[in-house]
Amino acid sequence: MSKKIIFNAFEMNCVGHQSPGLWKHPRDRSWQYKDLNYWIELAQKLEKGFFNAFFIADVIGYYDIYNDNARAAIKSGAQIPVNDPLQLAGPIAHATKHIGIGVTASTTFEHPYPFARRLTSADHYTNGRIAWNIVTSYLDSGAHNIGLPDLGDHDERYEIADEYVRVIYKLLEGSWEEGAVERNVETGVFTNPDKVHDIGHKGKYYTVPGIHLGEPSPQRTPMLFQAGVSPRGQRFAAQHAEAAFISGPEKSGLRDIVAGIRKHAKEYGRDSYDVVVFALATIIVDETDEKAQVKYEEYSKYVDRDGALALLSGWTGVDFAKFKPTDRTNTINLGAGSTFVDALTHGVERDWTVEDVIRWVGIGGPGPVFVGSAKTVADTVQKWIQDTDIDGFNIAYAVSHETWEDVIKYLVPELQKRGVYPTSYKDGTLREKIFGYRYLPDNHPAASYRDIEKVKKEEAE
DSSP states (O other), rough: OOOOEEEEEEEEEEESSTTTTTSSSSSOGGGGGGGGHHHHHHHHHHTTTTTEEEEOOOSSSSSOOOHHHHHHHHHHHHSSSSSOOOGGHHEEEEEHHHHHEEEEEESSSHHHHHHHHHHHHHHHTTSOOOOEEOOOOOOOHHHTTTTTTSOOOHHHHHHHHHHHHHHHIIIIIIITTTTTEEETTTTTEEEEEBBBBOOOOEEEEEEEEOOOOOOTTTTSSOEEEEEEOOHHHHHHHHHHHHHEEESSSSSSHHHHHHHHHHHHHHHHOOTTTTSSSEEEEEEEEEHHHHHHHHHHHHHTTTTOOHHHHHHHHHHTTTTTGSSTTTOOOOOOSSSSOHHHHHHHHHHHHHHOOOHHHHHHHTTSSSSSSSEEHHHHHHHHHHHHHHHHHOOOEEEEOOOOOOOHIIIIIIIIHHHHHHOOOSSSSSSSSSSHHHHHHOOOOTTTGGGGGGGGHHHHHHOOO
C-alpha cells in the first residue's frame, strides 16, 4: 500500500501569488484577497476536500532586482500589494472545524518576544490549528525599509534564526508551568506566581530576561514548518521543523533534498520521518487529458512575462533583464549561492532556455505542473511520492478558486478510491491530526527548555 498523501493549499495574502498575470483570467478570484469571504469560502471548500492545511506564504519586501526596480512587480501584481498572513488565521478557524492554518513569519523582521505572544494568541483562537512557517527572508528590499543595508550573510541568518526559535521555545515551553493558571475564586488566585518563570535568556543576538505574556495555548508551541532547501536550511529543518516545504522542477533534485533532511534529522537525535516533507506543485486536472491540456494552454495565455521575470530575479538574486530568451541557463553566468540558481543550472534533466524558465515559473512558480485527467495526475502524484520520498504537496493555484475546486472534484475522489488519500479528519490540534500527539515530543530541541530553572542554571555555569 502506498503511503497516505497529504495536500496543503499554497496561498498568499495577495493577488496572483505565483502565477503572475493570471488575475486577468475571467474566472480568477484572487483579486478578492482583501475580502474575508474569499478566504472563508475557500477554507470551507478545502475542508470538504480533506486538505490538511492552508500554507500561507509571505514576503517582507518587494521584487526590485529585475531591471533594478520594482516597476514590473508593481504593474503585474507580482506579490505586491501583499497583506499580513497571520490575521487570516482567526477568521479561517472560526469558519471551519479541522483545517490547519500555516502562516509564514520571518525571524529577520520581528523580535521574538512580541512574536511569541502573537503565536500563543493565534494558537488559542484557532484551538490549536496554527502552524508557524519559519523563514529568514530573501529580499533585501525588506531589509532596506527597516534600516538595514541588506539581509546579511545567508548562513548567519540561520544562526540568528536558531537563537530566535530557542527564545520562542523558552517562552512557550518553559515560562509557564502546567497548572499555573488556577482561576480559584475562593483563594483569589488566577495564576500561581510560583509557576511562572523568567526565562533569563542572554545570547549573541537577543536578550530576553522575563516571562512570557500569554498562558499556555493548546499546542504550546504551534506546529513548526520550515521553507528553505539550502544545505544550511536543510540542517535547520532537520533540527527544528516538523514539516519542511521544498520546491524544484525535477524529481532527482527533490529526492536529494529529502534524503538530506531525513539524514540530518537522525543526526540530531530525531527519527528521520519526524519531519514530513511537502513539495510545491500546481495541478491542472479535468475529465480527460485533452480537456486538461486545453485548460493549461488557456491559462498560459494570461501569464505576464515581466511579472514572471520579476519573481524569477527576486528568487535568484540575478537580474534576468540581462539575458535573451534563447540563452540557456546552464551556459550563462547566473552566479552562485542560490538554491534556485542551482536548480536551474544543475538540478534539472532538461536543457532550459530563459524562455522555458519564464513558461515554467509563470504558472505556479518553481515547481512542476501536473496536467491531465484524474487518473493521469493521480499516477503522476503517486510516482513523485514514490520516487522522492516526500509526504505530500503544497498545491499552488493557477486560477483561484478554480484550481483547487478541480482538484477536489476530480483528483481527490480518484486518490481516495486508491486508498491513499484521507476520507475524514482526525480530532484534535493540527499536530495531533498529523502526528497523533499534542505537544512537541521529547526528542525535539524545544523539550529541553521545559525545566527553565535547570536551563538557566546550566547556561550560567
